[in-house]
Amino acid sequence: MRGNTGRAVAGRLFGRRARLRWVHLILGGALLMPYWLLGTVVAGPLLGGQAMFASSPAVQFTAYAIALPLAAVTALFPLTRPMSVAAARSLCGVAEGRFAEGPADSRDARLRTAGWYTLHVGLGGLVSGATLALPPFAVTTMLLPFSPGLRASAVAHFWSLDQEWLVYGGVPAGLLMLLALVAAAACAGSFMARQAPRLLGPTPADRLAAAERRAAELAVRNRLARELHDSVGHALSAVTLQAGAARRVLDSDAAADVAFVREALAAIEETTRRTVGELDAVLGLLRQGEDDGELPGPGLEALDGLLAGAAAAKVGLRIGEGLDRVPAAVSREAYRIVQEGLTNAVRHAGGQPVTGWIGVDGEELEIVMENPLPAGGPVVRPGGGRGLRGLEERARLLGGTAASGPVGEVWRLATRLPVGGGR
Incomplete structure (x- = not known):
């Protein structure tokens, strides 16, 4: 001792x-x-x-x-x-x-x-x-x-x-x-x-500033995670659907519909090319370790390409007037919301047609998407997903609203975003 x-x-x-x-x-x-x-x-x-x-x-x-x-x-x-x-x-x-x-x-x-x-x-x-x-x-x-x-x-x-x-x-x-x-x-x-x-x-002021920095960093990480989820998730769902449809056509008959298969392969090529570009932009921010407040990505001007890539999902989305005066931040989030709506329809509705419209109603951008509920129940991934939750977060951060769920015999996604800009 x-x-x-x-x-x-x-x-x-x-x-x-x-x-x-x-x-x-x-x-x-x-x-x-x-x-x-x-x-x-x-x-x-x-x-x-x-x-x-x-x-x-x-x-x-x-x-x-x-x-x-x-x-x-x-x-x-x-x-x-x-x-x-x-x-x-x-x-x-x-x-x-x-x-x-x-x-x-x-x-x-x-x-x-x-x-x-x-x-x-x-x-x-x-x-x-x-x-x-x-x-x-x-x-x-x-x-x-x-x-x-x-x-x-x-x-x-x-x-x-x-x-x-x-x-x-x-x-x-x-x-x-x-x-x-x-x-x-x-x-x-x-x-x-x-x-x-x-x-x-x-000091207490230092702790408050540190907490604010951590909250801002978490917010940026959540935004990047939503971008990756929506972009990659939609691309994989669309590619899976197109490839499955092309395979079924080839397996059904020796005299396969070559035009349909060619169209499906072209859609796969376009979807993957667009997604790789979006993925590079988001990963670029992760490599930099910072965010300039404006995440890169397509807006409503790229909506035609998105709908064309989902042709096999039987999309009938009407596009109204006034989209040219939608602010850039709202335009990007609206594109992601439409993308997530299509992804959910492809993934869960078993190939049911998707209808709806997107346009400016007064001082708000309105997005409505509907698809019939499948007779055999939706196709659900093991463990579920975070797409609809991320969609609601996007709308809320812009000062808007988003609601989704069964209405009668259809599944409806209804979103309203202020065109005056996000908070």
């Missing part, structure tokens, strides 16, 4: 973490130097015109007292926090997640950073001064019993080391001084590490 305790104490005093914290304190002492030099300029006249670099303790500590408020003022700049965080994260042994990120933008964050910086340079100046002065003094004290000439020297007299008792107690006294320095540095480093999360950690 005693051995374990001794090793634990030695680790706290001489371990790697203690050494790094000591380096952090010495860095604080180095940062204090410009403020301390400026303080000595002021301290000399205040203390009766003493020299700027006088060795008087009064001048030294007066300059130290003047330096600390100067350091606090300069630490109010926002960029002080990321620099302080970088040093504390590397040297203080504090978990990375407990620090705030970015400049100190709020008043509370700037005041906390100023407090940390003042504490860093203040304690660092004291520890650095002791680190420079105490080891030579302690070594000299330990050498006194072995050097009569040293005991009679001016250095020993200046430091009051010509006392008789030091002839016998110089070595223990010197070792105790060094141990006291190590213990003081370890305690100061531990104190700084405890204060780091409190003074350099996120």
